[in-house]
Amino acid sequence: MSVNQQAHTGLPYGQPQPGYQGYQQSGYGGQQMPAVHHSQYGAYNGPMPGYQQPAPPPGYFPSLGFPSKGSPVCLNSDTPILAPNFIGALRAPPPSGAPPPTSGAPVPAGQPVYSQFGQGDVQNGIGASAVQMQRPSASQPFIPGTAPTPVSQPATFQQYGPPPTSAQQLTNHMAGMQIGTSSSAPPPAGLGYGSSTSVPSASGSFTATGSGHYTPYSSSQGPPPVNVSHGLPPTSLSPNLSLGQPAFSGPPMSAQHPPQASGFVSPPCSTGIGPSSYPSTTGAPRPSTMQGSPLPGHALTGLPTSQPNHVSSPPPHPAMSGPPPGPPVLGLQGPPPPTHPSPSGYQMQQNGSFGQVRGPQPNYGGSYPGTPNYGSQPAPPPPPKRLDPDSIPSPIQVIEDDRNNRGSEPFITGVRGQVPPLVTTNFLVKDQGNASPRYIRCTSYNIPCTSDMAKQSQVPLAAVIKPLATLPTDETPPYLVDHGEPGPIRCNRCKAYMCPFMQFIEGGRRFQCCFCSCVTEVPPHYFQHLDHTGRRVDFYDRPELSLGSYEFLATASYCKNNKFPNPPAFIFMIDVSYNAVKSGLVRLICEELKSLLDYLPREGSIEESAIRVGFVTYNKVLHFYNVKSSLAQPQMMVVSDVADMFVPLLDGFLVNVNESRTVIVSLLDQIPEMFADTRETETVFAPVIQAGMEALKAAECAGKLFIFHTSLPIAEAPGKLKNRDDRKLINTDKEKTLFQPQTSFYSNLAKDCVAQGCCVDLFLFPNQYLDVATLGVVPYQTGGSIYKYAYFQLETDQERFLNDLRRDVQKEVGFDAVMRVRTSTGIRATDFFGAFYMSNTTDVELAGLDCDKTITVEFKHDDKLSEDSGALLQCALLYTSCAGQRRLRIHNLSLNCCTQLADLYRNCETDTLINYLAKFAYRGVLNNPVKTVRDTLINQCAQILACYRKNCASPSSAGQLILPECMKLLPVYLNCVLKSDVLQPGADVTTDDRAYIRQLVSSMDVAETNVFFYPRLLPLSKVDIDSDTLPAAIRNSEERLSKGDLYLLENGLNIFVWVGVNVQQSLIQNLFGVSSFSSISSTLSTLPVLENSFSKRVRSIIDMFQSQRSRYMKLIIVKQEDKLEMLFKHFLVEDKSMSGGASYVDFLCHMHKEIRQLLS
């Protein structure tokens, strides 16, 4: 069902359901469909007495600017590029106590066992051939009439069906089990969807404050005509530039990292790239393009030193009336400030240069990535001066400033085109007609009126939308509006939903669409008089007239086949092959499910979840379980013909947890025993998904599959895969194939799943390559999630896995969803990024969409926009709730439009821009060489900044780098994207890691990409144990670390605790419970629970971080100078990376060079 179509009953929902129309389960058949609203959403149908403050009138407020966003950052430099001083890439060493592969195979020497994702390629101990197991005989005929498959299909119904290896044992365990062959189909379920009774909701009492906070901004004179050429060839530093080569026979390592640890040495042929590929890097020459000749007027600009970490605003210039005058231009180059303790510049870092000594890092040496391959030109002598890191824009400062300036007042959404506070700022949102930034964030809140302007600026126009975002408890969830039988009011032409921007005319008898201008009759039941301002008198009584976000109860015409949906189902599908059993995983999952099943998602105050559950185990064959409540014991049915998957039982497969509790608990007790002695190592995968999807189809419901899987599916079956991992492809034109699925089979399967509303969540526990790029296709295209626990070990990983599982099972999900984004005339949605499927160019289809998933939408002009009317977005999500209710969630957002480029640059949001750029790049690697993707990104950002320089900044020396205030962090964040594992992998990053990260980032929201690319780093010695306030974060650079301190670093996937060698003994004692640095175990996966205030406070900070992220982060203890420190340094993203990624300073110089090239 397309969101924009009424009562559309045809495809794609019209799959035939032969023989299953009447399928009904006792567990839910008689159950009344909830015909009530759920208090969670406070059914909305009445006046809201407390809701009084005026919302924006349909006509808009004048454009208001945000004062701090106006002043550009100005950096003055032809910064000397430093001679490369490259440290050979090192493999992450195996930590002491590294987890051995669960199969017991030895870890090859030098094999990285911990990477940041805990990856490595280790062979399983048991070869497949050694454990060839006898397949169960398909001896018992399938009973026709009970399954949607031909009778001839061999199903083996077994009393204690022969488990792969030990039928006898199974018989012992499951004696008394009966073969379930119930074939009686219950009568059709009554569709219990009456029109709901609406209850007036308690409404929040909002106060209209805050907008006065913003200083009106008036754009003055326009910029001169600009001539930035478009379509410039990708920036190329050097034709033979080699990016991110992992293995590298480098120059002698710096004194700080002597090659003492054998684990640091690249193992032979780990990448297939021999040392000979690299010229010696000692003194490697720089490409000539990096050596811009100094321009007059820029040299030796003094650095203001009074504001460390702070980049001041430039002087006001003609194009920007209004910004407060700032301190003088900052120089990117010039002598270090006098206050600088280490002015001598760029010498090698000495031992112990942590902390206060501001000596340069060894990693700073290389200029822009590619250092090792800079050819044979002799290197110029290292210039004596370098950029002072304190003089360049600091993410920490920007984050702190925003927190201080905008964290105290609520963000009120009544004003069009307001830039919200940063994602790192805690703030309260009050909906007064536009969607909260928790639902929608934009790259710019003021978009160019014409496509020419947009092209000139190269600023992508995109919105990052999180339709089902969880709100803080002090914000009101969207109200549910019930218009009864007629359904929501929509524009006749474009089908946009009623919203605050629709204009009522003719005394309220008609309304004009704010998206397409079409005039539509107001249906009699919806008629209301207008007040003297032309506003309906029930304006404040109706969320769809006064709020940015709300929900409509959908009518039958929004449902498949015009039938209200059944409640969704969850199917748990557990790999019971050797590795899964041996590692304790199967037992762990079964134990956890016993209690977790009591926490299935419920709607509002309904006591019992409407979600039914089913269970499957599998290795080379599939085992279905009948857990019907009337059974004394569960029954197993084995399907060994995986080539043509079917579901051997209907009645008793999907059940209500409470009704079948005894049988379910019995099953979960028995599964680990049944397979305890299995020798089966091979698995199938595609048939597992097919089975789950068929089961949902048979039950006529949407739902989610939770698949727990351990290995590459090499067993003979559809979707069988081969190991095609080949790291030699890195940095070749074929690198993209590493991200592509190896067969189209899974794409087709995903399509079928989407049609059924079957969302797949995949929990992976690999001990070696299992081709995430291919296995991830179905989860990705069905809106599901992938979790990966490499070298899963019960002791260290179970907490993380169980937390992820609990959250995944409990979180809010919309099923069988379709999302459509409408826009006002002039722009339209042209591109979409995220985990979903699209069968046409407009409808985003999501078998499931959970509260953590975002969809990034890009917009392009198709006509002119006007400053008066601005631009509007409306995101409509049609979905089935966890109780089976069909709903529409609507989010509206109004943006300003501008004819002056300065207005665009003043209202941008760099965090959102980076979210878009990362997703754009990560999709690009599917079809392009990675280097091309990187060059495209750099070029686009250089054009963005060059356009600003040319059109918005005051005339100044070409040697100055001038950045727009709102985008002053673009270079540092862009560099983090460029050196991320997908675009520039280190030697320890596996192919599966990269595919995993690529998919993960694709559905991240802005807060997640922000911390993922620029991790949060906190000094623990500054923690105030008596306050809830966090210490100020510090920049991600080794030179900011003190060896006398402890630090916490989080990036959304991992939390590191870094311990300096000189940390006070008392702190070590308090945090780790040991007496000395050397006694700290780096294999801890949690901090010990100690009864002292420091320990309590640090653990509570970690808990808070965990609760803020959608995944449970892995805790890794890193001792300074320990082997694991290499891994930690990977996240010090302002430094040069081991894989060749540039330092922030060097990258900024490079961007400057690129910009100057564009301008000249």
Ligand SMILES: [Zn+2]
């Ligand atoms: Zn319309």
